[in-house]
Amino acid sequence: MGKRIVVTGVGIISPIGNTASESWENAVAGRSGVRRMTIVDPEEFSSQIAGEVKDFDPLDYFDRKLAKRTDRYTQFSMIASREAYGDSGLEGNISPERLGVIIGSGIGGITTLEKEHKVALERGVRRISPFFCPMMISNIAAGRVGIDIGAKGLNFATVTACASSGHAIAIATDMIRLGRADAILAGGSEAPMTLTGVGGFCALKALSTRNDDPETASRPFDRDRDGFVIAEGGAVVMLEKLEYALKRGAHIYAEVIGSGMTCDAFHITAPSDGAEGSARAMKLAMEDAGIEPEQVDYINAHGTSTVLNDINETIAIKTALGEEKARRSMVSSTKSVTGHMLGAAGAVEAIFTSLALEKGIVPPTATLMNPDEGCDLDYVPGRAREAELTYALSNSLGFGGHNVTIALKKYTGK
Amino acid sequence: MSLENRVAEIIIDKLGVKPEQVTAEAQFDTDLGADSIDQYELIMGFEDAFGLRIDEDEATKLTTVGKVVDYLKEKGLD
Numbered sequence: 001m002g003k004r005i006v007v008t009g010v011g012i013i014s015p016i017g018n019t020a021s022e023s024w025e026n027a028v029a030g031r032s033g034v035r036r037m038t039i040v041d042p043e044e045f046s047s048q049i050a051g052e053v054k055d056f057d058p059l060d061y062f063d064r065k066l067a068k069r070t071d072r073y074t075q076f077s078m079i080a081s082r083e084a085y086g087d088s089g090l091e092g093n094i095s096p097e098r099l100g101v102i103i104g105s106g107i108g109g110i111t112t113l114e115k116e117h118k119v120a121l122e123r124g125v126r127r128i129s130p131f132f133c134p135m136m137i138s139n140i141a142a143g144r145v146g147i148d149i150g151a152k153g154l155n156f157a158t159v160t161a162c163a164s165s166g167h168a169i170a171i172a173t174d175m176i177r178l179g180r181a182d183a184i185l186a187g188g189s190e191a192p193m194t195l196t197g198v199g200g201f202c203a204l205k206a207l208s209t210r211n212d213d214p215e216t217a218s219r220p221f222d223r224d225r226d227g228f229v230i231a232e233g234g235a236v237v238m239l240e241k242l243e244y245a246l247k248r249g250a251h252i253y254a255e256v257i258g259s260g261m262t263c264d265a266f267h268i269t270a271p272s273d274g275a276e277g278s279a280r281a282m283k284l285a286m287e288d289a290g291i292e293p294e295q296v297d298y299i300n301a302h303g304t305s306t307v308l309n310d311i312n313e314t315i316a317i318k319t320a321l322g323e324e325k326a327r328r329s330m331v332s333s334t335k336s337v338t339g340h341m342l343g344a345a346g347a348v349e350a351i352f353t354s355l356a357l358e359k360g361i362v363p364p365t366a367t368l369m370n371p372d373e374g375c376d377l378d379y380v381p382g383r384a385r386e387a388e389l390t391y392a393l394s395n396s397l398g399f400g401g402h403n404v405t406i407a408l409k410k411y412t413g414k
Numbered sequence: 415m416s417l418e419n420r421v422a423e424i425i426i427d428k429l430g431v432k433p434e435q436v437t438a439e440a441q442f443d444t445d446l447g448a449d450s451i452d453q454y455e456l457i458m459g460f461e462d463a464f465g466l467r468i469d470e471d472e473a474t475k476l477t478t479v480g481k482v483v484d485y486l487k488e489k490g491l492d
Contacts, residue, residue, distance in 0.1 A: 063430055064430040065429060065430030068430075127458065127462070129455060129458070130451045130454040130455050130458070131451060131455065134451070
């Protein structure tokens with residue numbers, strides 16, 4: 001170990017912007033990207049609102065053939081990867097064999113799966129497209145990014161539901177530390193807006209039914225929160241060795257200094273009692289980073305706006321930092337404006353956390369009006385806050401009891 | 415629309431090639447950039463459009479645009 005890993009490129013396509021800078025601006029301004037659902041007819045769903053990517057035409061990014069042969073989730077990964085890679089300036093400065101890709105997705109190509117399943121039922125199994133399997137599988141985004149960028153190093157997907165891209169960044173950091181690659185595009189994407197995608201989460205009673213007020217429906221830590229808002233998009237970071245970045249004078253957004261990964265081993269969807277698992281992930285991340293709870297200035301929470309997550313994550317933060325320190329730390333959930341981008345959420349939030357460190361601005365929990373009983377931390381409600389930050393954590397938790405925390409540090413040139 | 419034009423239309427749609435590339439002599443792999451999966455999909459496109467089943471042995475012989483047109487004519491289409 002001992003190698004230092006930095007973020008030198010960022011890429012986002014999200015409900016609040018089709019680039020990283022636009023998304024960041026809107027996160028800081030607290031402008032919600034949640035509207036009435038349009039990708040599928042929402043009439044029959046209990047939750048009829050979503051964070052959809054706006055003004056999106058695949059033909060703005062891909063030729064017609066490629067656009068037809070890639071699932072929407074894969075397209076989001078490719079777009080975010082191109083942005084992060086371009087932003088990093090690594091092109092031409094690294095041998096393709098040393099450039100890796102780790103892109104996660106909670107679900108994969110569910111749009112493709114549904115379409116071809118319908119074909120099979122209506123027209124017979126012999127009419128299933130030969131592109132079905134290679135479009136649907138949840139690792140194909142990573143594979144496609146490899147082809148698109150020409151990255152020939154390690155390449156795979158992390159699949160841990162809403163923690164998928166958090167794991168991608170954690171594992172990518174470790175892979176570079178271990179010398180398995182010199183640089184890795186790490187992140188995730190999701191495009192879950194289909195009949196079964198939305199219907200399944202509705203059946204779980206996981207989604208907000210505040211259909212008459214989409215823009216404040218995602219209300220992390222609020223007493224009136226009633227579920228998460230399903231969202232889509234992609235987010236990718238360029239991670240590389242510090243020495244590499246310095247050698248070519250790359251812009252450094254932040255330093256990834258550690259991660260913690262745990263499992264609740266308790267329930268398929270509910271957090272464990274006292275949120276022991278996520279508290280332990282935060283502790284492990286701080287340990288890996290060599291920092292003390294006292295040094296943590298900001299936590300970008302998983303903060304989904306479900307009843308169970310937000311209270312339990314609050315308890316976990318108190319357990320990990322100590323109650324008194326937890327109360328003095330800023331904790332915010334940018335899902336208040338993005339909705340829950342599932343497999344892309346961890347990477348979007350790691351990018352927002354990196355930008356918060358770099359710019360000294362904490363994005364708000366924009367929609368929080370009345371903190372719930374027990375949700376008694378400083379959630380930076382309503383408006384962004386300027387603050388000198390040095391260390392931050394970014395939490396991602398997924399169905400299956402998967403917990404991952406990324407520890408980040410402001411890069412100061414030292 | 416002539417048989418040739420209907421075939422060309424399917425090829426242009428599936429492979430995203432320009433109309434002028436779709437000549438009778440054009441090879442699907444080398445001239446039109448179709449990999450093996452593209453070619454499976456093309457065959458399915460012809461099957462759907464012309465309401466017939468092309469078995470695998472025959473399909474492998476349909477390597478150019480002209481061969482597809484001839485094959486369909488042999489099957490009584492025009």
